[in-house]
Amino acid sequence: MSKKQRRKRFHRRTTPGDAPGVIAVDPQAATPRILAISYGPDDFQQTETRRMDDIAKLRGKQRVLWLHIEGLGDARIIHQLGELFSLHMLALEDVVNLHQQVKVEDYGDHLFLIGRLANDSEHGHTEQISLFLGKDFLITFQEQSSDWLDPVRKRLADANSQLRLRGADFLAYALLDTLIDGYFPLLEHYGEQLDALEDLITEDPPRSIMHRIHDVRAVLRSLRRVIWSHRDSIARLLHDPNPLVTNETRTFLRDCFDHTIQLVDVLEIYRETCTDIRDVYLSSISNRLNEIMTVLTIIATIFIPLSFIAGLYGMNFNTDASPWNMPELNWFFGYPFALGLMLAVATGLLLYFNARGWLFRKRV
Amino acid sequence: MSKKQRRKRFHRRTTPGDAPGVIAVDPQAATPRILAISYGPDDFQQTETRRMDDIAKLRGKQRVLWLHIEGLGDARIIHQLGELFSLHMLALEDVVNLHQQVKVEDYGDHLFLIGRLANDSEHGHTEQISLFLGKDFLITFQEQSSDWLDPVRKRLADANSQLRLRGADFLAYALLDTLIDGYFPLLEHYGEQLDALEDLITEDPPRSIMHRIHDVRAVLRSLRRVIWSHRDSIARLLHDPNPLVTNETRTFLRDCFDHTIQLVDVLEIYRETCTDIRDVYLSSISNRLNEIMTVLTIIATIFIPLSFIAGLYGMNFNTDASPWNMPELNWFFGYPFALGLMLAVATGLLLYFNARGWLFRKRV
Amino acid sequence: MSKKQRRKRFHRRTTPGDAPGVIAVDPQAATPRILAISYGPDDFQQTETRRMDDIAKLRGKQRVLWLHIEGLGDARIIHQLGELFSLHMLALEDVVNLHQQVKVEDYGDHLFLIGRLANDSEHGHTEQISLFLGKDFLITFQEQSSDWLDPVRKRLADANSQLRLRGADFLAYALLDTLIDGYFPLLEHYGEQLDALEDLITEDPPRSIMHRIHDVRAVLRSLRRVIWSHRDSIARLLHDPNPLVTNETRTFLRDCFDHTIQLVDVLEIYRETCTDIRDVYLSSISNRLNEIMTVLTIIATIFIPLSFIAGLYGMNFNTDASPWNMPELNWFFGYPFALGLMLAVATGLLLYFNARGWLFRKRV
């Protein structure tokens, strides 16, 4: 999650102390487009309208009426829909208040669901989808226009589809299933990113790797919460006794539930992999420092005594002033003696380092 | 939480072995101001008084009597209120004993709630709010005077408000909701602080950053506990069968409960972000040290052998004393030979370092 | 917890395979002193005796008989008390076996409680208190003599006290409450220690700080377990249906239970603060090392090439032997040239270090 999005996330348009149920529309949001699909086993009809009268007439004509609203910029329309279908005002408030938690609320004659759609594989952003499920209707709200619903619409248009034979709850399941399955490509994307990071740390890793791990972890963290809450919501749909969801649909929801568990599992493995990659990286830094220090030690420690000997015989004591003053300088084999001394010291140190195992390090 | 506040927090005015129910007032606390609001669907009346007789007369006149007491400096008044409304003495003890846990206690004919108000976005301090909810009354206690209740009072004064149509439990909900929503701006504040910290660690971070992360973590830690306990308390209000809370109000409390979950979620993400920022920072320290050591190694390790050669030919062995004594000094190309030797050594070392990948480090 | 205490803790005087119910008295324990307090709403009588006959006569005279035994050095007396009040032998075994877990055992006609008293704020030691609660009696055992019960005795002596009006269960509650509240000053003490540690790590911290954090953590760890088990025991008293504990007393126990939760919360915060302090300290060590290395690098890396140049022109090649041998030595501006070369190298390195941001580090 980018910083910008985080800032946006926790800015609420309502202020503490406001009355509940206020539909606080974002002034920059798009004007709603309402797509009305009315279908039953034998019929399928699709229109676009904003007149409440048309919508009221469509209701009850076929087995199911599905209204899909794209754009949340008009509080009046949302309010009218709420009145027409007797939707609870707290739910309507949440529809326009984006960045809600994923949840299921049971308002007696209708269920209210909030889901989040994975629409941006690059930054792990998710978009809020609101669903109202009634006995004979399904109303879905979405902020932006996108094509994730197209496969479901195509299946609806197909007269042989299971969707046509069943009620609004099965349509809701089909949408939820599509939404959940949309996380699989997202996870594949991050799985590839982790593979790339794993490849990077085996060789000399760039310094930016901690920031990249940090970014991936942040996305996985927020995805985990989102998917976890989907899992909880679907579990509630599965287990709460509610006449709006038939047993037949529950069997399919169980499959959807399994997918969320699979997603959570993958995310957990990814998160732990992140931690492992970080640990391997940190240890590789230590190793590198260790290795560099070893080389420095060996070279420096060998030459420091040699340089001392050279410096010793570079002193300018007056050999004429006394026989004690550096007689080596006038020895016949003085220079070879000095070189021999240096060689002996260097050899001794090398043997010592070798004995401590510092010269050649196992690499396998 | 500053150290000073922590010290303050765990100092109790009662000593072990004291009888329960003692109202141990802080001698420096302010004198109570009592605001009495009596309202029903058709009427709204607001007075300020300290006479128990007036208060006793107000009770029952309208559907709800709300007493708001600011300042906890007078044990007598609190005791009188306790008698007038038959409040439990253990609850009254907690009213003046600030720094209580957030909690809900069921005393049969009245509920006792303790909440904490987020009144200081800078240090994450919270202020204790005590509520007594009875069938026809709500009594709220607060240490200091503040304006957080103003929006609710304005809504009460509005004859069209839902608040006027409902009972004391809905008023209690409205106050709880206002209190909980007050944490959102606080979290926004800390979200911005985390963003600032994240910006800092990408470049050369100042040394004080660990202390700043430490401070933010400490605040988030205490906020988490406060919000978590609000969550538990609201859950108890939701799920415990208690005739004082109507089903209608419970629907609204569920919304309030969702907000606490959202807050806890945000806090969890912030806490983990804190940890991540710290890890990235610590690894950047390691990286920096690593880089500095690499440069030192390269420069030092190249010059140490060169200096040794220079020192070697700086020795003063008497070339006249023997043909073995540093004949190089008298060679025709002695100096170029020495310089060439140095160049060869330096080149060899540079090639070696380059082969080990120490010279140029990937930065991307 | 000091090492000595830990060693003591897990030494049991019984050996594996011993029959249950053996009262294995510590041979160095003090001789018991028995204080018998018999009271009811109208009477209060206090005597000290070791004769079982006297005690048998006191029982039933007033509403409650409270026996307080200080010193556990006489197995015979404990055995006789056990017979007189039909106490279970497993419970009696635990009375003298100090270092028991805090627990509540229901033996049908009496309850057996073990609590631990915070009697040493310096090392976090706790002392075992055993309570037997019957219908009309309370028997308390304690190893050493101390004054923690004095406030309760004073309240008992006061004819207006609630204690006098209620039964043995309320007395047990009062003792438990006193015992629990005794942990608050202890926590205040450790809160101050943590403040002191926090102050220490902001500046150059002494090396002993890890050991001090280690000690505080060890104490907090054992305190946490003790308080947590008190919490569990009080919860069992609250929720288990037992006729020995009246509903009125349960209301008060709930208050006591809240205090344990508050203690656990504070301890959790302290533990996390410990961890944070340690992390800040460890990063400050890294920072310090980092800073020292930076200074070394800069000074050494600047002077090493300069020294090399000086060494170069300190070589003794015979300028007379060849025009190629160090002609610089005889140049007119030879020395200024060498100094200029050094200056150029030093300036170049300084510019390079500055460009990498190593010279001046942000400190804010």
Added chain:
Amino acid sequence: MSKKQRRKRFHRRTTPGDAPGVIAVDPQAATPRILAISYGPDDFQQTETRRMDDIAKLRGKQRVLWLHIEGLGDARIIHQLGELFSLHMLALEDVVNLHQQVKVEDYGDHLFLIGRLANDSEHGHTEQISLFLGKDFLITFQEQSSDWLDPVRKRLADANSQLRLRGADFLAYALLDTLIDGYFPLLEHYGEQLDALEDLITEDPPRSIMHRIHDVRAVLRSLRRVIWSHRDSIARLLHDPNPLVTNETRTFLRDCFDHTIQLVDVLEIYRETCTDIRDVYLSSISNRLNEIMTVLTIIATIFIPLSFIAGLYGMNFNTDASPWNMPELNWFFGYPFALGLMLAVATGLLLYFNARGWLFRKRV
């Protein structure tokens, strides 16, 4: 788990929005081979066929019909089997969708189980096994051909075997038991790997060890999830009231359940051992660096002042120009004085280092 496998894992052939129950066969999968075993207490018959008529005739002939299908490359055959035995379409979809979670689904008249077979001790890969358990049949699906079922087939062929006396549920248990027990050799393999890693870190460890620990951890992580979900599935079989599983078989399943617990326990210990090995390794790196630095410090710090003294008396100040200019050079004992000074400095430093305990480090 290798990276390649991970990539493979999360690639699904269905796309979001597809209708449920589509049997999306991998085009590269092998053509199914169907082995039909029909048995009862007195008879055992084994044939290989792909004709649905033959299979339909076999059903009901004996007490149990076991169909084992190897290869999942033909959607038509799977579909026909599904129709013949009334298998649920969601289950059939999962059969070909490899990389499913381990799970148990109850579809009323048949149970659907997914298990994973440990077939590759080198990389910890697992293969999906699907089971349909009906009243009189067991159908198993497997991707590849392998010999893990041979022992069970041999037992079936033996007329004295328990398997022959019992129903399909006992056969399912026998397969599950074989599958679970197949993890023991796998864990033995990784136990040996951990032993090898433990041996490596006691001496100078190779740099690749972090990567090897990382790999083992990754495998243990995925194994843990697989075994944990087997544990959950077997627990569901044990505790869910289902007429397809007899009480007699449940007793045996409990044994199988114990094995999964044992596996999980071993895995937990292995995981913690991994963490410990890593910590020991990281501390050994620190130790090594520490030791190398100590040697460098001692050697360098001793020779640096000595070299300075030698350099001092290598200065070329003109002793003739002034009596203040390096008169030591002309002293009678000038050179011995300089050597003595060096010896004194070196001795002093060695004593200092020894006093601080840096010269000889305890190794025990």
Added chain:
Amino acid sequence: MSKKQRRKRFHRRTTPGDAPGVIAVDPQAATPRILAISYGPDDFQQTETRRMDDIAKLRGKQRVLWLHIEGLGDARIIHQLGELFSLHMLALEDVVNLHQQVKVEDYGDHLFLIGRLANDSEHGHTEQISLFLGKDFLITFQEQSSDWLDPVRKRLADANSQLRLRGADFLAYALLDTLIDGYFPLLEHYGEQLDALEDLITEDPPRSIMHRIHDVRAVLRSLRRVIWSHRDSIARLLHDPNPLVTNETRTFLRDCFDHTIQLVDVLEIYRETCTDIRDVYLSSISNRLNEIMTVLTIIATIFIPLSFIAGLYGMNFNTDASPWNMPELNWFFGYPFALGLMLAVATGLLLYFNARGWLFRKRV
């Protein structure tokens, strides 16, 4: 746990696919010795036999028949005992399959328990003990011969012992209690080891300490699991309604249960202490490195510029060739000037280091 034991642990003699209930005896196991003790309130009789007839006759003679089998090398005897007492074949399989989990299995007319005996305080090894508890018999199996049962046998021989008055369930309790209490000396042993480790880390710690902490952690880890599973098993005995365990015995089992909780608590504290010791040790390594680096920095950084100055005036520029060539060499106060320059530089650096607080570090 040593590596050898771990290897041994997970080697199973049965292979995947084997039929359940096979008694796979270790060919190197000792031949069974069967000790038969038959007792009631008035009688106690002890014989050693391997003939099933004798054992069959003993059964029912007295209230309880206790068979104790040492050595598991004869599958036939175990099989015969199984038939004689109608023991379940899965349980018999577990008896010889050592390294089972601690568990309780209810087979209707008899209970099967597996416990582990702490018989080696040095390496934390445990030995498997199997118990079959029937209405009138107790059968215990043990691999090796040891004297842990002697105290119980002595108590049985004593006519006044509680054991004689009660049934087989109380005998089972007495054995379990002895087994559990056997862990206390073991924990005392490791408590002392931790004390020794704590003493070591306060001073210069040996390098092997990480390995020792690692070993202790490994033992504590496996002990924790063993004791935790004992705790669970005893809890099941306590809470499962089973007519084989009387309420009287349950009271005593509760005491035994408390001991396991105490053990788990101690182990938790030990584990956390291990972690703390490791952290303190790692920080002491950092501290040590820090200190050594500081000394190196100070000495090296002071002498490096001094050596440069000495090298400077050791250059051989020809002072005769030009007045610009090192005129300092011929100055009257040239040498004192150079020494003074060196002194000034050294003093300046010392003041700088002191100002940054590097010279004297607080040690308290």
